Amino acid sequence: MANSGGTKPKSSRKNSWKQNPQAVQENILRVAQEVFAKNGLSGARVDEIAAMTETSKRMVYYYFGDKEGLYRRTLEEAYRKVRQKEVDLDLDHLDPRAALERLIRFTFRHHSENPDFIRLVMIENIHHGTYLAQSATIRDMNRGAVDQLERILKRGRDEGVFRQDADPLTIHWQISAMSFFNVSNRATFSLIFGDRLNSATGQRQLEDWAVETVLRPVVVDPRPSDQG
Amino acid sequence: MANSGGTKPKSSRKNSWKQNPQAVQENILRVAQEVFAKNGLSGARVDEIAAMTETSKRMVYYYFGDKEGLYRRTLEEAYRKVRQKEVDLDLDHLDPRAALERLIRFTFRHHSENPDFIRLVMIENIHHGTYLAQSATIRDMNRGAVDQLERILKRGRDEGVFRQDADPLTIHWQISAMSFFNVSNRATFSLIFGDRLNSATGQRQLEDWAVETVLRPVVVDPRPSDQG
Amino acid sequence: MANSGGTKPKSSRKNSWKQNPQAVQENILRVAQEVFAKNGLSGARVDEIAAMTETSKRMVYYYFGDKEGLYRRTLEEAYRKVRQKEVDLDLDHLDPRAALERLIRFTFRHHSENPDFIRLVMIENIHHGTYLAQSATIRDMNRGAVDQLERILKRGRDEGVFRQDADPLTIHWQISAMSFFNVSNRATFSLIFGDRLNSATGQRQLEDWAVETVLRPVVVDPRPSDQG
Amino acid sequence: MANSGGTKPKSSRKNSWKQNPQAVQENILRVAQEVFAKNGLSGARVDEIAAMTETSKRMVYYYFGDKEGLYRRTLEEAYRKVRQKEVDLDLDHLDPRAALERLIRFTFRHHSENPDFIRLVMIENIHHGTYLAQSATIRDMNRGAVDQLERILKRGRDEGVFRQDADPLTIHWQISAMSFFNVSNRATFSLIFGDRLNSATGQRQLEDWAVETVLRPVVVDPRPSDQG
DNA sequence: TATGAATGAGGCTTCATTCAT
DNA sequence: AATGAATGAAGCCTCATTCAT
Numbered sequence: 001m002a003n004s005g006g007t008k009p010k011s012s013r014k015n016s017w018k019q020n021p022q023a024v025q026e027n028i029l030r031v032a033q034e035v036f037a038k039n040g041l042s043g044a045r046v047d048e049i050a051a052m053t054e055t056s057k058r059m060v061y062y063y064f065g066d067k068e069g070l071y072r073r074t075l076e077e078a079y080r081k082v083r084q085k086e087v088d089l090d091l092d093h094l095d096p097r098a099a100l101e102r103l104i105r106f107t108f109r110h111h112s113e114n115p116d117f118i119r120l121v122m123i124e125n126i127h128h129g130t131y132l133a134q135s136a137t138i139r140d141m142n143r144g145a146v147d148q149l150e151r152i153l154k155r156g157r158d159e160g161v162f163r164q165d166a167d168p169l170t171i172h173w174q175i176s177a178m179s180f181f182n183v184s185n186r187a188t189f190s191l192i193f194g195d196r197l198n199s200a201t202g203q204r205q206l207e208d209w210a211v212e213t214v215l216r217p218v219v220v221d222p223r224p225s226d227q228g
Numbered sequence: 229m230a231n232s233g234g235t236k237p238k239s240s241r242k243n244s245w246k247q248n249p250q251a252v253q254e255n256i257l258r259v260a261q262e263v264f265a266k267n268g269l270s271g272a273r274v275d276e277i278a279a280m281t282e283t284s285k286r287m288v289y290y291y292f293g294d295k296e297g298l299y300r301r302t303l304e305e306a307y308r309k310v311r312q313k314e315v316d317l318d319l320d321h322l323d324p325r326a327a328l329e330r331l332i333r334f335t336f337r338h339h340s341e342n343p344d345f346i347r348l349v350m351i352e353n354i355h356h357g358t359y360l361a362q363s364a365t366i367r368d369m370n371r372g373a374v375d376q377l378e379r380i381l382k383r384g385r386d387e388g389v390f391r392q393d394a395d396p397l398t399i400h401w402q403i404s405a406m407s408f409f410n411v412s413n414r415a416t417f418s419l420i421f422g423d424r425l426n427s428a429t430g431q432r433q434l435e436d437w438a439v440e441t442v443l444r445p446v447v448v449d450p451r452p453s454d455q456g
Numbered sequence: 457m458a459n460s461g462g463t464k465p466k467s468s469r470k471n472s473w474k475q476n477p478q479a480v481q482e483n484i485l486r487v488a489q490e491v492f493a494k495n496g497l498s499g500a501r502v503d504e505i506a507a508m509t510e511t512s513k514r515m516v517y518y519y520f521g522d523k524e525g526l527y528r529r530t531l532e533e534a535y536r537k538v539r540q541k542e543v544d545l546d547l548d549h550l551d552p553r554a555a556l557e558r559l560i561r562f563t564f565r566h567h568s569e570n571p572d573f574i575r576l577v578m579i580e581n582i583h584h585g586t587y588l589a590q591s592a593t594i595r596d597m598n599r600g601a602v603d604q605l606e607r608i609l610k611r612g613r614d615e616g617v618f619r620q621d622a623d624p625l626t627i628h629w630q631i632s633a634m635s636f637f638n639v640s641n642r643a644t645f646s647l648i649f650g651d652r653l654n655s656a657t658g659q660r661q662l663e664d665w666a667v668e669t670v671l672r673p674v675v676v677d678p679r680p681s682d683q684g
Numbered sequence: 685m686a687n688s689g690g691t692k693p694k695s696s697r698k699n700s701w702k703q704n705p706q707a708v709q710e711n712i713l714r715v716a717q718e719v720f721a722k723n724g725l726s727g728a729r730v731d732e733i734a735a736m737t738e739t740s741k742r743m744v745y746y747y748f749g750d751k752e753g754l755y756r757r758t759l760e761e762a763y764r765k766v767r768q769k770e771v772d773l774d775l776d777h778l779d780p781r782a783a784l785e786r787l788i789r790f791t792f793r794h795h796s797e798n799p800d801f802i803r804l805v806m807i808e809n810i811h812h813g814t815y816l817a818q819s820a821t822i823r824d825m826n827r828g829a830v831d832q833l834e835r836i837l838k839r840g841r842d843e844g845v846f847r848q849d850a851d852p853l854t855i856h857w858q859i860s861a862m863s864f865f866n867v868s869n870r871a872t873f874s875l876i877f878g879d880r881l882n883s884a885t886g887q888r889q890l891e892d893w894a895v896e897t898v899l900r901p902v903v904v905d906p907r908p909s910d911q912g
Numbered sequence: 913t914a915t916g917a918a919t920g921a922g923g924c925t926t927c928a929t930t931c932a933t
Numbered sequence: 934a935a936t937g938a939a940t941g942a943a944g945c946c947t948c949a950t951t952c953a954t
Contacts, residue, residue, distance in 0.1 A: 042271035129415030142420045181405035187357030192370045213441045498727035585871030637861035643813030648826045669897045
């Protein structure tokens with residue numbers, strides 16, 4: 001690794017972190033995520049991405065082929081990181097009701113704290129999922145989200161605290177809808193209706209409301225706890 | 229082919245529908261909505277829009293100034309039409325619970341049937357609401373949506389069928405979230421989790437679930453009716 | 457004149473000055489002079505001229521044919537007005553030396569007070585005099601300027617106060633050079649050397665200097681008078 | 685035809701002179717000076733400039749950003765070259781009177797031989813000095829012109845051959861006015877008054893006259909020498 | 913005499929990408 | 934593994950001018 005005994009010690013002064021392909025690629029991907037999230041696929045400029053990078057435009061093409069290739073890898077990275085955090089949650093050790101509430105609150109907050117991820121998914125939907133469709137990796141990774149929820153619901157049913165007819169996919173859809181929309185439509189919603197719901201208290205209310213509206217039709221005794 | 233055997237022989241030579249500025253503008257706007265919804269603001273090509281029009285590229289600039297001007301007007305038109313339909317609903321004559329359910333089902337279906345509108349709003353959010361912010365018209369029009377809901381909730385509280393603490397803005401947010409997400413994230417959601425929820429029955433289930441999850445925390449006796 | 461007993465009194469309310477071709481043309485020419493002087497021939501916009509007019513763009517074409525036709529007429533008008541003022545000077549009744557000084561001061565001040573005329577002449581020179589060449593009127597009108605000067609010099613020589621070898625055309629050239637340059641190059645000169653010479657006192661100094669440098673080689677006893 | 689039988693076989697395939705950014709830029713600037721001088725800023729066509737270049741339109745934008753950027757650089761180059769020649773004159777070793785005369789003759793001839801420079805300055809004045817104002821470089825460079833003249837005048841005063849009250853800036857203004865106007869207004873002046881002054885002898889007369897009219901008010905014994 | 917609507921041609925600029933080393 | 938220079942294709946927009954009444 002790095003300047004394998006060659007005769008050109010030229011770049012040993014600065015940028016020693018170069019000559020490290022992985023670091024260069026990570027650097028590019030980090031910048032790409034920011035720029036794609038800000039401007040969309042067609043709105044993003046390869047020049048801008050390259051300029052914000054610690055390396056050159058040529059390297060972007062060297063490692064990612066073309067703009068779409070870079071976008072695809074950016075999307076994959078984003079999904080991968082999110083999924084990783086969900087796995088780390090480790091909800092299987094909580095009682096079902098607490099686990100469900102925790103999952104809702106986690107999702108709501110996670111989306112809120114990762115607007116760039118939300119924007120990338122919005123952008124991908126604008127593109128009809130074209131690039132997601134090309135990546136089996138992403139699809140496989142994320143299916144696990146519903147499995148996790150399914151285990152929680154099953155335990156709840158077994159313990160008699162959840163209703164029998166609760167559909168994991170529908171619940172996941174509902175949680176996603178509110179958590180996602182809360183971020184994705186913040187701009188237009190705030191412009192039209194003011195940003196009361198966007199304030200700290202507003203967001204807390206919405207999170208509580210998400211918990212309540214998800215739990216109420218699922219839980220047999222629908223008084224939500226205070227965990228958070 | 230165009231205008232073959234029409235009933236308006238006025239100025240029989242050619243382009244009789246022209247010299248009608250309003251028609252020309254409407255024609256352009258209709259095409260623009262389609263193209264912007266499909267490709268986004270930066271992804272759309274003025275050339276493509278013009279080509280799909282019955283007039284020329286020059287006229288696009290004549291009436292709308294530039295690409296952003298056309299986009300802004302397209303957005304305005306889209307919001308205006310939606311709002312008009314909401315007003316036409318005339319929910320003030322239904323009993324509160326039925327009115328609320330009807331509003332939910334209307335919103336859910338309307339969004340589902342107007343994916344281009346949803347896409348335009350997604351695109352506008354990708355642009356951080358920049359163009360919506362420039363249009364006082366849109367903002368003013370849409371505030372009425374919450375007023376309408378507020379009237380329903382108030383009537384419900386007065387009649388003792390709705391809880392006292394139901395917040396109109398939050399309810400509106402919740403209805404929007406599910407109705408919007410259902411369309412906006414269809415591509416990625418289906419790719420990852422399959423399109424069960426996207427089938428006819430799946431959509432009916434989701435609509436019912438939207439009604440249930442909205443009504444349950446609001447209604448004192450939360451058994452939803454069958455209206456729809 | 458105006459609305460000859462017709463059946464359409466429609467425009468009798470305002471714009472009654474219309475229906476007066478001459479007034480309309482004068483209005484257009486006045487605006488054209490301003491815009492051409494400000495922006496040059498290619499820099500000027502027919503749309504801008506028309507918009508600043510009390511009439512419409514179509515009328516510009518109706519009366520002046522095309523942009524170049526309008527420019528040509530604008531140039532003619534400008535020259536005509538200047539020449540008129542020179543004729544009005546009536547220097548033949550002053551003693552030669554006073555007449556010459558007065559001509560210099562008049563030219564210096566006139567140019568200073570009519571920057572738009574100067575700019576039109578600059579613009580015409582940028583165009584290699586193409587449009588002036590097309591107008592015999594302008595050329596004929598302006599030749600008189602040197603005749604006038606020649607008469608003054610002749611009287612001076614006859615009276616023994618001017619040198620025998622003073623060439624009218626060269627003197628005219630010298631007067632024009634300083635008076636013209638003083639206005640034409642004001643922008644660049646001030647930017648580079650500051651605007652001391654552009655102040656009220658600076659301009660008075662330059663005017664005096666113009667008088668001195670023109671008179672000194674012409675007058676036998678070269679002490680300039682104080683007339684101004 | 686291009687590069688036929690050249691002596692630089694380096695990279696024999698094609699365009700060997702390329703890959704030399706400085707040469708490319710100089711090539712573009714040379715052409716740009718010609719075209720801007722001929723047509724003005726708005727009258728010039730980037731397409732025409734590019735076509736006359738040995739490179740492509742794209743490179744114009746690559747190196748100069750936009751049309752105005754190219755114009756600005758063209759103006760800078762033009763001023764820079766002129767100033768360089770003035771510095772090379774090295775008048776400080778001549779006796780003051782000869783130095784002044786030489787400066788006048790140099791300026792008069794230089795302007796006469798560089799009509800493109802004059803035209804660029806005319807054009808810049810049409811634009812109200814907008815682009816010159818943006819270039820501190822140009823302004824700083826040219827101030828030296830007056831310093832040079834000031835040194836000559838001071839030496840003359842010290843030696844008793846020049847009057848005490850001669851103002852360097854005013855003298856510079858006067859020299860510039862005649863030298864500049866001689867070129868800038870050639871077209872209209874010749875059209876109106878004939879081109880006698882524009883002939884070889886006419887120009888010699890004007891140059892002599894410029895020397896005489898500048899020296900006479902400055903020199904104590906005002907008989908001009910024959911140097912030139 | 914007047915006008916609102918319309919337009920072909922051409923202008924300036926940007927984009928993702930490749931070349932040559 | 935890296936890079937500065939270069940580029941064809943296509944994008945957005947403006948201009949003087951004419952049409953149809």
